[in-house]
Amino acid sequence: MARIARLRDDLINKIAAGEVVERPASVVKELVENSLDAGAHTVQVALEGGGLQRIVVSDDGHGMGREDAVLCLERHATSKLRELDDLENLVSKGFRGEALPAIAAVSRFTLHTAEPEAEVGTRVTVEGGAGLHVEEAPPRVGTVMTVEDLFYNTPARLKFMRRGETELKHVEEAVIRIALAHPEVSFLVEHGGLPLFTSPACPEDPTERIAAALGTDVHPHLFSVEERRLGLSITGHIASPEYTLPTARGIYTFVNHRYVRDRGLIGAIQRGYQEYLPSGRQPLVVLFIDVEPHAVDVNVHPQKMEVRFADSRGVYDAVLAAIVRTLRAAPWLGPTPPEGGDPRRQAAHYAQAVERFLTRAQEATWGAPLPLPSAADAPASLSLVPAAPVPMGRAPAFGQALPQLNEAPPPGYFAALRPMGVLGGRFQVCEGPGGTLVVLDPHAALERVRLMDFHRLLEEGKTPPPSLFGTTVELPVPAARALMGGRESLALLGIDVEPFGGTSFALKAVPPGLEGADPRALLEALSHALPPAGTPPDAVGLAEALRVMACHAAQTASDKLTDAQLRALLGELDAADFHPTCRHGTVVVLEMPLLELERRAR
Incomplete structure (x- = not known):
């Protein structure tokens, strides 16, 4: 049978x-x-x-x-x-x-x-x-x-x-x-009669579609990519290294306008960014690879999510070249300004160029960074804080922080600093005990202090009184939906918002320190940070929202600190808790002892 x-x-x-x-x-x-x-x-x-x-x-x-x-x-x-x-x-x-x-x-x-x-x-x-x-x-x-x-x-x-x-x-x-x-x-x-995603046709400016799909906050960070070779065209947009994500979900690759998840393509993109992103962060990329139809097999996966290239190495090399060429041009810094132009951009261009040159020269010549003086070489009055460990054969990266000072600074460390000036329109240069050179990021410092303030308000349950501050904000549909479901959490954070018709909201009150923040950017960022429905709105569930508020509060004041405000900020840093994480946790960007300065001056 x-x-x-x-x-x-x-x-x-x-x-x-x-x-x-x-x-x-x-x-x-x-x-x-x-x-x-x-x-x-x-x-x-x-x-x-x-x-x-x-x-x-x-x-x-x-x-x-x-x-x-x-x-x-x-x-x-x-x-x-x-x-x-x-x-x-x-x-x-x-x-x-x-x-x-x-x-x-x-x-x-x-x-x-x-x-x-x-x-x-x-x-x-x-x-x-x-x-x-x-x-x-x-x-x-x-x-x-x-x-x-x-x-x-x-x-x-x-x-x-x-x-x-x-x-x-x-x-x-x-x-x-x-x-x-x-x-x-x-x-x-x-969904259920409520808009979930809406985007009109925008063939002349694809960045509008990217902003509608992935968030309007990415729009100013987008820059075009183009690489053309025989039988191969690569176009699209990438976000500057200033805009990063915790996962690779922001990497969108399309082959002949068909979305695919190809390990080789993702690997080429990540290699192109590896010199520009900190560990654990991923780029946002929307890339279109157009090849001759006969040079790619689309019939290798049930959902057509994978393809096979006739010349995979050539495609991956072209993608890597396109990413690297755009990043090396540093378009997010703008063109090098002429005489009397923006010195901050010029300083950033110069710093990046010097860093790349010194890193390559040092690795090519010695194969390892120059040794720092040990504690035994220092006078008794000078306390050396060891730098973050650096992998063998690789020079310290520009802006590498000292983890000890950014996690548990010694008591009175910040109040003992003497401010001397501003570097590149951003960093505060200070003199520390024993002639130590210390460079601070005032944005990260303010963010740390504001985070403590907002934590205190949440713990005490204080609601800010109604103020003259008030505005109406139009938001994308996903952000509006998230805010509608998170009004209880927003109230606990001291933010009073009310629906104002459609996807508009009236922002009526914010906690002290957020009065000058961009209301639209603040609410849209909070819409992604609020705890999901059903999560208890406590300090743990609201941790990311508190970090967002602290970052936006710091943006409004870090670039216009007076001498008195800076000294007050340094005093507040000594009382701040450095254990909760901030979006920009690096307060001490550089600390160089006097002995190291003297050694380099020889």
């Missing part, structure tokens, strides 16, 4: 759905890509229940006639391929003809479409991959695809779905990836 039997078609479709349809985000990705292949200029996505209850994707593409509307729900029926050789010249997003039948097999699926200028449209309904029902429908522009009760007939897979909020984040990320690749298309995503 035979042991092997062919599976039924309906079971094959449900198994295939496991490769194509992992979660609601997979459904949205496939349906939106179909809309783009249909030439849509506007794509709208409406969700309920995180996408598990209902997904509606509508577009203004060219639509379908009745015959195509029925055929598109048959497995391996597609308009993108005719012969096997066509795989070498693919320009469409989809091509296998599996997505729609796989989605229909695990949901209640409805397709409503019509060809341009048609007098009647078509509606096709499928439930669980069976019972295809076709009927006439009113004509419309483009296509509407509705997916309800996803995985209702596969409970074993449904139980592995996350909470609605988690699934919603995956959906939003899926749309953002597609939207970044197509700034010429308008996108509107809503």
Whole structure:
């Protein structure tokens, strides 16, 4: 008796759905890509229940006639391929003809479409991959695809779905990836009737799409990248090293405008940034790699998230060259100013150039940094604080901090400093005990003091009185939604905000020290730092929000300190707690003992 039997078609479709349809985000990705292949200029996505209850994707593409509307729900029926050789010249997003039948097999699926200028449209309904029902429908522009009760007939897979909020984040990320690749298309995503992501078409300025998708605070840090070689074009935008992220989620790479996660591409980008970013930080990059279709295989992953290059080394080298060339030009510092220009930018250019030259020269000549004097060489009256350990064969980086002074400074250390002047329009140069040269970052110092102030207000439960300070702020939709859900936390922080219609908010009161902060930048930054819904709004849950407030409070005053204010700040630093982390924790940028200065002067 035979042991092997062919599976039924309906079971094959449900198994295939496991490769194509992992979660609601997979459904949205496939349906939106179909809309783009249909030439849509506007794509709208409406969700309920995180996408598990209902997904509606509508577009203004060219639509379908009745015959195509029925055929598109048959497995391996597609308009993108005719012969096997066509795989070498693919320009469409989809091509296998599996997505729609796989989605229909695990949901209640409805397709409503019509060809341009048609007098009647078509509606096709499928439930669980069976019972295809076709009927006439009113004509419309483009296509509407509705997916309800996803995985209702596969409970074993449904139980592995996350909470609605988690699934919603995956959906939003899926749309953002597609939207970044197509700034010429308008996108509107809503959940439960509330906007989630909205971005009009902006083909002339793709940075507007990046700002809408990844946050408006990144916009001033974006700079274009371009590298062209035979059969290869690399374009896009990268953020300056001043804007970093804790993970590599901000690296978006597209091959022929298809989002991919390729280890080689990510590695090349990270190597390009390695001289510019501190340990543990990652860049924000939106990069487009365009190659001849026959030079890349897109048919190597079920979700088409990976590709294989015919010349992977050449592609990775070109990406690395594009990143390095842009970073070495330091565009975020602006052009070197002429006589009488901004000395701060000129000083930064000069400091970077000197640092790179000395580091390379020292490594090439000695292979290790010059030795610092030991404690045995110092007079009894001079207390040396050892510098942070430096890896063998590598010179200390510019601005490397002394961890001991930034984690547990000796009692009275800061009050004993004597301010002498300002370096580069930013750093405070001071004389320490025994003639020690000390360089401070006043922004980090103010941030540390303000963080303690805000912690104290939170612990004491004091609410700032209403003030004359007040303004109305228009925010992006995600930020507005986060603030609406976090008003209780904001009140505990001493920030009084009220909805003012749409995505506008009235900011009525802030704690002392934040009166001069940019209200829009402050509220948008706080929207990312507030604890998630359901988290107790205590000092632990509000720690990141307190750090954001301290950073914005420091921005308003660190560049205009008077001598009296600086001396008062130094006194406050001695009383500050250095254990809570700040966004800019490096207060002491440099400390050089007198012996080291004398040795270098010989």
